[in-house]
Structures are given as structure tokens and as C-alpha cells.
Amino acid sequence: MLSSWRRTREDQHVKERVASVFEDVMLRFSGSTMLHLMTLGLAASPLTNMEAVRLFCRTAALAVTISYVYMLSFYSSCLVFTGYLETGYRHGCFCRRVPKPDRLDSKPAWYRCLMHTRYQDETQDSHLLLGCVRRCYGDWITNTYVKPFVVLLYLVYISFGLMGFLQVSSVTSARTPPVIGFYIYESAPYWNSSVQRDLLEYAKGFQRISWLEAYLNYLSDRNQSTSQPRENFTHTLRHSFLREPQFAHFADDIIFAERGQGEEPDVAASRIFLVAKTTENKREEMSVLLDTLRRLSLTSRVRFLIFNPSFVYLDRYAAAVSSPLRHSLLAVLFLLGLSSLAVVEPLVSVWLGLTLLSVQFGVLGFMTLWGVELDCMSVLCLISALGHSADCSGPLLCGFASGRGDSRTRWVRVALERHGVPSLQTLICYSAALVPVGSVRSNLTRTLFRCLTLTAGCSALHTLAFLPTLLTFLPPSKSRGHRPDGEGQRQEVECVEMNDSTRVVDQITTV
16 A cells, blocks of 8 residues: 555645555455455364364454554555645655755754755655665566576476475474373382283384383392382382482382382383484384374273374374365365455456465475474464465555556566555565574474475465566566557547646546
């Protein structure tokens, strides 16, 4: 909205300036808002079985709705107020009338610095980024010799994204051999030789960190029987074994329960750590191991539990992988339907849908290569990437498709001037906001930082490089509906001169 406001003439009437801004912006802004609400609504629905995702998306949908109402009401009112200030030659911050240049030169330096302002009729490039895009970047990105390198860069982007996408299942598995907690939560007769054999059999095939195995070896080294009465077994465990320096750390793995005065306590609960021996197919092997140990825990006479954080992911693997992909596909289909109902250029909706899929594909692939697991936080970032990429690339596509008559290259440059600069400003602010996030030492925050950084990078590549290059030789066509000069098409122009309280306003209306 601010970029469109800057393109209006300051000597126009305020109502016409606001109407021009709404005509230029509100259709795309309403479409992107509906896309946000659709995507967040899908993620907040029962289709998602992650409570954290649902809670976040409900709050985000409410924030998007409030933002839309705010833009229609308060922000638009601020534009109207600013328009009346500009019409009266008043300063935007101090609301004082700006003196004419000859009178301003006689004022002190601090006054000239505070009251300095410029109007569009004084300079063509009122913004540094606009001047850079107009004079340098637009000509460079549409250069014939640059286009092959941009297309090659896109092919490299797709290749690395595909490589990461195919590794989603393996990266989300543990990178190191998983440590499984083997918890015996009931008092068991550890002094019984049959119980000892059962527990050793359960741990067979694992690399073990077991107090029981170490204690049995300790008894064997001292030529003592491993099958002893309960009192002797527990007394030696407490007063001899656990007091040895090399075995003292096992005290954290055993919980004793007092029986009575003068009696040795029982081992109420204990734990053993098992390190699984896995190969490259870690997820499949962990899934089989999990099912085997679960069945064993139901049939064993020793009551035990097993746990590893990856078990939580393995139980929800299918939902975790399919959820962001399903939401992305549904959101893109909704966007295509919305575009057709809004009578937007059909190819624009197709281009925007393909751009969203490409950004999602790249973010998912590159975050896998960067070592980001597909967890709750990364799913949230994938959902937000849809709206962010639509906000960046949608105006550029609509601006290009709205032009008729000139060459593709000409309209790509115009679209970059009108919509590329606001998108670039958005990406710069977005990246600046990520800097403090990257300094936080937290696994959750690190995942957030990497996913959002990839979202900003992929959106910037598509908006500022891939789309401007591909649109120069791919549909939509620029010749449709254009009539060459000299066909005798008649235009009547009505010139109306209006006087208001501050200046003469020339309004030219094509009839």
C-alpha cells in the first residue's frame, strides 16, 4: 500500500489517491489474506493431530484477521491524513507548513534539516532501492547473457531440493545410535537366577550400560555366587558394589524401598540403558525394534517400560511427513479457485501456485540438508512459508500480467520497479528480525531460525531472480489485446481544472 501510495501524484485529490491505492492493492491483499486464513485454518482443523500446531495456527489466524481489519480502517485513515498534509505542503512529522526553498535557505541549519522534504515532481527516484532497481538491477537480470545462468541456478536449486526431499526420512531418524531407556518399574527378585537370565536375554544384542550385569560380574570376580538370598544380595549391592568408585554412578539407576526396621531394603525400581546397533536404515530398524520390545514388555514376568524420544516421532511419522505436504497442496488448490473466482488472469494463478510449490519444495529439501528435523516447529514454518512466498511473488506476477503492448522484458522491469522494491524491503526487514533469533542457544529456536532463513532466501530467489527471468520467455503473452498505432482508434480527453484551497489541481480523465 505504501509503495502504491508513493506512485500517486501529490497534486491529485486525496480521494482519488486513496481510490487508486485500493484499486491497485486491495485485490491482491485480500487474496493473500484469504490464503493465510485458508492455510492456517487447515492446520488448525482436526486434520492436524499436533496440538501445538493447532494452537499456534488458531492464534495466527486471529492475528491475520485483525491485521486485515487494521489495514482497511486505521492504516487507510493514516494515508488520508498524510494526503491532506501533503496537499497543504505540511511536514509529515511536525504537521507544520514547509517554507518555500528561498525562505528555507535563510533558516538555521537544524531547522532546514528537520523541515527538509521532497516531492515527486522534484525527483524521479525518491528512494534509493527504487533507483538501484530502475537503473541497474532491472537491466541486469533481464540481460540475454544473464538469463542462462539464472535458469542454470534454478536447475541447481531444484536438484538440491530434490536431494534433500528424498532424505527426509533418513535425516529425521537419529544420527547416532539411539539410547533406549529400559525401566523396571516394579520390585523384582533380582537375586533369582532365572530373573537374571531373563534380563540378560532381553538386553542381548545391545550395547549395554547395565548395573545388573556389572554387579553380577563384580560378584563373579570375588568368587561369590550370583544367586544369593535377598538380604545378602541387597547388602552387598548397597555397601560394597555401589561404594566402589568405578561403580558409584550406578546409584542413580536404582531406587531402594525401605521394608522395616533392621531389614535390608528392596530394589523398588531400576533402569538399564541399551544402545541399539543400527545400520543406514535407522528408521525402519527402530520401528521394528520398538514393536518387538513392546510385545516383550506385555508378556514378560518382569514388568518394564522402554522409552526413547525418537519413539514419539516414529509413532507419528506418517502424519508428520504428510501433514505439511497435504496442507500445502490444499492451499494451492484453494488459491487456484480463488483466482478464478476473482477474475484474475488465469495464468497468474497457475504461476503463483507453481511458485508456492517450488518454494515449499526448496524449503523442505534445504532444511533437510541443513540438518533440521521434520518436527512440530518445522511444520509450523512450512505453513507460514506459504503466505510469505505468496506476499512476495503475487504482486510481481499480477503487475507483469496486467501490462499489454510492450515486450516481456519491458513489463518485467516495470513489475520489478513497482512491486520488486516493496518485496525487497519486506525481505530485508524479515532478515533483520531473524538476527536476534539466531543468537539464542536453543534447539527449538535454532530450528525456527533455520526454517525462517530458508523461507526468506527461497522467496527472495523466486521474486528477484527466477520469476523475472522465466517470465521473459514463458507465458502469459504481451501481444494479446494490443492494437498498433494508426488504426484510427479515437480517444476523447476531458480536461477539468479545479481550484481547491491550496493549489490548482489538473485532473485528466479518459472517457
